Amino acid sequence: MMQTVGIALLGVGTIGSAVLRTIAAEREALAQRTGFALEVRWGLARHPERVVQAGLPEWAATTSIDPILEDPTVAVVVEAMGGEEPAATYLKRALTAGKHVVTANKEALSKHFAELVDTARRHQRALLFEASVGAGIPLMASLRQLLMVNRIYRIRGIVNGTTNYILTVMAEEGMPYQEALREAQRLGYAEPDPTADVEGYDAAYKLSILASLAAGRHIRPDYVERRGITTVTPDQILDARARGGAMKLIAQAELFDGSWHLSVQPVFVPGSDLLAHVRLNLNAIELTGDRVGTVVLYGPGAGPAPTASALIADTIDAVRFGAALLPTLELPA
Ligand SMILES: NC(=O)c1ccc[n+]([C@@H]2O[C@H](COP(=O)([O-])OP(=O)(O)OC[C@H]3O[C@@H](n4cnc5c(N)ncnc54)[C@H](OP(=O)(O)O)[C@@H]3O)[C@@H](O)[C@H]2O)c1
Incomplete structure (x- = not known):
């Protein structure tokens, strides 16, 4: 049976817009191969018009993380903003709000890895980051x-x-x-x-x-x-x-x-x-x-299409496997 997966996309730049293009182009094929129909419900950017330029309707554009965290139809937050902050805080808040998290952001992840894994574990949510190193290479x-x-x-x-x-x-x-x-x-x-x-x-x-x-x-x-x-x-x-x-x-x-x-x-x-x-x-x-x-x-190891490939595959794995794919990471006391 087909399951609809609500997604919020943080960042609609080079990578975020490639995620949107790939989902639009592959929607049917992805649904057939995986049994999941991906629906992007929100796009977050500093400039809301960029969200619309990237192909989402005006009502889906936000400059604030709050409506995303409050929306019960969002199962997965996909982050392609970059930088340490506010990205790291948004990822922790998304996990705390019960969302699975998928990210391409090596800086936020490498600096906050333990806290993020710990938050994901406490809330029993997925934290997947294939796109953060080597883009589409399945590292x-x-x-x-x-x-x-x-x-x-x-x-x-x-x-x-x-x-x-x-x-x-x-x-x-x-x-x-x-x-x-x-x-x-x-x-x-x-x-x-x-x-x-x-x-x-x-x-x-x-x-x-x-x-x-x-x-x-x-x-x-x-x-x-x-x-x-x-x-x-x-x-x-x-x-x-x-x-x-x-x-x-x-x-x-x-x-x-x-x-x-x-x-x-x-x-x-x-x-x-x-x-x-x-x-x-x-x-x-x-x-x-x-x-x-x-x-x-x-x-x-870079580029919009390979990176989007990893982000979308991780989104599906997040829903399929949830917290089961969390890394074994010794956490700070
Ligand atoms: N480019 C690659 O080949 C590649 C490969 C692998 C991983 N990555 C990673 O993917 C991530 C995104 O890279 P990118 O090249 O797509 O960057 P980008 O083109 O600069 O896009 C960044 C997006 O995030 C939004 N954003 C940034 N800071 C924000 C803030 N404080 N609040 C709200 N929105 C914010 C921007 O909004 P505005 O549009 O309004 O400015 C923009 O839509 C980075 O972590 C990067 O390391 C990139």
Whole structure:
């Protein structure tokens, strides 16, 4: 039997509007495949006209979270606003109000992971975040499966498409950093303010989420030893290429001597390593477990369509599985 699922969408920008477009285009197919008919009841933005421009009716536009939390027909809150606040507070309030939560927001999640999981557990609601790392690459689903049997003791990869794009064009076209950054911005791969990407914050947020899942406790992003790509020189890049490898911004979390060590830094990767061959804005993440060995996931780690794919799949899983998919995370006392 078909079940209707009421959704509130927080943010109707690049990602939020892609969620709306995908639901509109795939409504019938999604219902047929999953048995759930998705209905977007609210769109939240700072500017209500943006909600209407994104394709929702005027009555569905809100600048306040309150009507969403009070609406009993909303089962799932899908967050694609970004930033730490007010997003983190909205997510906690949504869980407390009995809504399942799905988010693409690595910053809010990595900084408030333990509190959010705790709130979801206390209210027996789903908290799903596949889209927050690697966009459409099924990283969380893979980790969830692997962690049932394995101890994951290393995570290593390229998790930021913007910096990988810049390093690739610097290497392949001999472009200086500033020019490569401008090219990335022109193509929409880099934000007008690129700090979060080029200084490694974005990668640190993502690594914090992955490492927290592997460690079974919240490892905050400020614990990550972090260095961005702004100091990488054209000489280093060309030298790496001449040696058959590449300079890459590598995010790595490793358990040794009983402690987790997390870093994001530009390093030389030899040509014999798969990660040296990950070009442009693609991502690749290695997960190493004691039983499974090393598994590599590779694909587009950003972009509206892949991110919307993960958000919508999580929305369906939220209704199907509720709190059953919550991560095992040791919570603060
Ligand atoms: N872009 C990607 O490829 C990608 C991939 C994976 C994950 N993500 C994540 O997805 C999230 C959204 O990214 P995006 O690129 O879609 O951002 P965006 O285009 O800037 O859109 C943000 C949306 O959120 C709304 N918003 C922001 N702050 C708000 C506030 N304080 N109150 C109410 N509404 C607010 C904005 O409202 P207005 O329209 O009124 O300004 C806008 O509709 C971020 O967490 C990002 O890290 C993005």
